[in-house]
Amino acid sequence: MRKQRIIIVGGRKKARFLIKSFLQNQIDVTVINDTAQFCEELAEDFPSATVACGDGTKPYIFEDLNIESSDFLIALMPSDADNLISSQIAKYQFNVKKVYCTVNNPINVEIFKKLGISNVISSTHIVSSMIEQLVILQKIDNYIPIETGQVGIFEITISSNSEVISKSISEINLPKQSIIGCIIRHGQSIIPKGDTILMLNDKCVVLVNECDKQETINLLTKGKGV
Amino acid sequence: MKKYKRFFVIGCSRLGANIASWLSLSGHDVTIMDKDDDSFRKLHEGYSGYILVKDAENTQNILDLKLKPEDVVIVVTDNDNLNLMVSEIVSKLLGVLKVYTRIYDQSKELLCHTYHIEFINTSSLAVKEFERRLGDIL
Known part of the structure; x- marks a missing residue:
């Protein structure tokens, strides 16, 4: 069976945690992060992952990494706007099958859904529902x-x-x-x-x-x- | 008779301030929004429109503008992704028919070809102007 491929854009601790768990599950992991030093750390810690340093909202990065038709993309950048654009580029221009977009502002969950991103994750939402x-x-x-x-x-x-x-x-x-x-x-x-x-x-x-x-x-x- | 229109300028960049000033001086109803109070100093002294000190990144602030489909929205912050997000919300969710957006990275325009958004790529405009002028020398 073909190995599944996941793209993780941005994020620090969350990215690290996800990379580890995906690699354990035999999934092909590609990371895009805009901090050079963090990329070096990741590349050292996870030799089997592909690590790219750059802006995860630029179509040319996706093109260079050849992410066309990947299985998943997770956008973990701090800015909601960046995550939306990254998710949309992945979904519409590169036909990534499933896109997960994280947001800080809970109101963006509904807004981004209306803009075509069906899986929007708000950590504020999740934490509050966990407490509930x-x-x-x-x-x-x-x-x-x-x-x-x-x-x-x-x-x-x-x-x-x-x-x-x-x-x-x-x-x-x-x-x-x-x-x-x-x-x-x-x-x-x-x-x-x-x-x-x-x-x-x-x-x-x-x-x-x-x-x-x-x-x-x-x-x-x-x-x-x- | 000229139809009454409201103009909203999102982002008081040099470009935003100039557009808003020009619209206001030509007698239009203008509202300009920027997260930074200081940026409004760039407006012309004769500007008589509204000023909103709010961050466009917080989508609630965009919804709170209570836009109508016949309004004109000009999105000119210095961040491409923010411009795109705001324009998509304004165009698709709020149904505004005239949305103009400044963008630096041309490759992102493709993303919104299904929306009613008109892109103004300032860098390619500048290149064209340079070409025209340099053409005289070359």
Whole structure:
């Protein structure tokens, strides 16, 4: 199989961390950075990566590195404008298959999406949602946000004092925008129907829209007399 | 009757200041924006438009301009990528029909050929002028 190729533009610690993990996964890594000294360090530390020193928003650099039809590009520069332009050049002029653009200003997530870059990552967003997740995590086992958190999948275990024990799914009145997709009981998975009865220690895998998330969690964790 | 137009100049570079001054002196409604308060000293003393001390890099500031499709936007900061980002937002998201952008690196123009953006490449204009004048000597 052809080796996948990834281009990392800009970034310091993030770039270093990514290079290391991609190389471990047998991915061909090309780095573009505008600091000569940092490039030298990288070239020394990662002999198997291609390191280029230059401005990652200039089409000629991409051309020199022959990045046409690479698999991924990640733009990690400090300026959001630079990242947008680098991503657009990669996507439209060099047909890079998947482009990830990082932004500092969270408002740019939506704006850049409208400008054609579908994968926009805001670290501010991620950190805040991680904190939010930590708060919710006290009640639930696992949470996977989808489409920047518009929809989420979480696992929740029915505890001994829960009000929903011995009730059927149709009885508990789940919010409209949520569904229990699967119940794990004694290691066996059950795809529930409306008449499935919830039992102690059932692990429910719930798919929920952001707007009904809190209500669904409250419903499934609310205890008798607590 | 001449239609009423609002002009927005993003970036008070030497070019931006001159364009804004000229527009204002010809009686147009002009707003000029730059992150640096000092840069407005370049404006002509007769400039009577609005001055906004805001950073164009923060896209919220662009959205806050409340642009209308019939407005004219002239993007002339000294940063190509910033100019491109601002022009794309103004053209594609806000639907402004007349967007003029200064650009140094010609190869980036390709990026926006699908947008309603007119590029003004100051370096190639200067080269043309040099060619014309040097032509007399050579």
